[in-house]
Amino acid sequence: MAVSSLSLPFHFRSSPKSHTRRKFVFFAAASSDVPLLQVNDLRAKIVESNAEILRGVNLTINRGEIHAIMGKNGSGKSTFAKVLVGHPDYEVTSGSVVFKGENLLEMEPEERALEGLFMSFQSPVAIPGVSNDQFLVMAYNARRKKLGLPELGPLECFSYLMEKLQLVNMKPDFLNRNVNEGFSGGERKRNEILQLAVLGADLAILDEIDSGLDVDALRDVASAVNKILTPENSLLMITHYRRILDLLKPSHVHVMDNGKIARTGDLSMVDAIEADGYEPVSVLT
Numbered sequence: 001m002a003v004s005s006l007s008l009p010f011h012f013r014s015s016p017k018s019h020t021r022r023k024f025v026f027f028a029a030a031s032s033d034v035p036l037l038q039v040n041d042l043r044a045k046i047v048e049s050n051a052e053i054l055r056g057v058n059l060t061i062n063r064g065e066i067h068a069i070m071g072k073n074g075s076g077k078s079t080f081a082k083v084l085v086g087h088p089d090y091e092v093t094s095g096s097v098v099f100k101g102e103n104l105l106e107m108e109p110e111e112r113a114l115e116g117l118f119m120s121f122q123s124p125v126a127i128p129g130v131s132n133d134q135f136l137v138m139a140y141n142a143r144r145k146k147l148g149l150p151e152l153g154p155l156e157c158f159s160y161l162m163e164k165l166q167l168v169n170m171k172p173d174f175l176n177r178n179v180n181e182g183f184s185g186g187e188r189k190r191n192e193i194l195q196l197a198v199l200g201a202d203l204a205i206l207d208e209i210d211s212g213l214d215v216d217a218l219r220d221v222a223s224a225v226n227k228i229l230t231p232e233n234s235l236l237m238i239t240h241y242r243r244i245l246d247l248l249k250p251s252h253v254h255v256m257d258n259g260k261i262a263r264t265g266d267l268s269m270v271d272a273i274e275a276d277g278y279e280p281v282s283v284l285t
């Protein structure tokens, strides 16, 4: 099976829109003084209904930073994440997103993944008929190819996957099962982190990775994510809960309200949210 038919870990295909060339490329992209992700005044609507959901999002993420987005239900957090990875349900109407110096919005979803943008979904889907190890090996070798590295053979792949399984504390038999098929909610979340550990990423977006996890699973997931993070990569997580924030210690906490980032602070802002709700911190500053 070709990797393109598996669509990497995003579980959706490229949009049928024609692939236009990128409008601009900054050749200083690898330099650490260029933001890893720069989002400017991003607006997006739902294709089917034309309803505008993102109403001017601004966000800058540098390498080595951990960002958290919180906010009321329905404020647009998941939509923002899905727009970043190119989900076909949404259309960007204005604004820009520059990732590693390139125009992200003109890349197909698969290309975004190969460039090092990873997203774990709130409800990871099952892929019937495709085993976890088959999926991981194909996706990982596609990423290695993109990075100019030789593909790994079956034996090398096996030992690489075993090492990553240990990192997320998953049993080896999960490799033989079909992707997410019959997995419990918590196992699906762990499996998302396994995918991240295997593929690596410049920017990992974790959408409510903590929801539905028991305390031990949450600790395992946070510990694995902490081991994956380096000064060269970054994390953007969406959450409603303090516990994962205490484990991953974001440098920046944002509150999204009505399709915009209304407030940015540090972990101390979460105390205020827990005490008084979102209203006091949801005023655009």
Ligand SMILES: Nc1ncnc2c1ncn2[C@@H]1O[C@H](COP(=O)(O)OP(=O)(O)OP(=O)(O)O)[C@@H](O)[C@H]1O
Pocket: 046, 053, 071, 072, 073, 074, 075, 076, 077, 078, 079, 080, 089
């Ligand atoms: N594909 C879609 N079709 C219809 N409505 C959508 C779609 N995607 C998002 N929406 C709507 O857009 C709004 C924002 O949804 P989104 O999932 O981004 O919110 P959220 O901040 O992540 O919420 P939660 O905290 O509940 O997960 C909601 O009103 C939602 O119903």
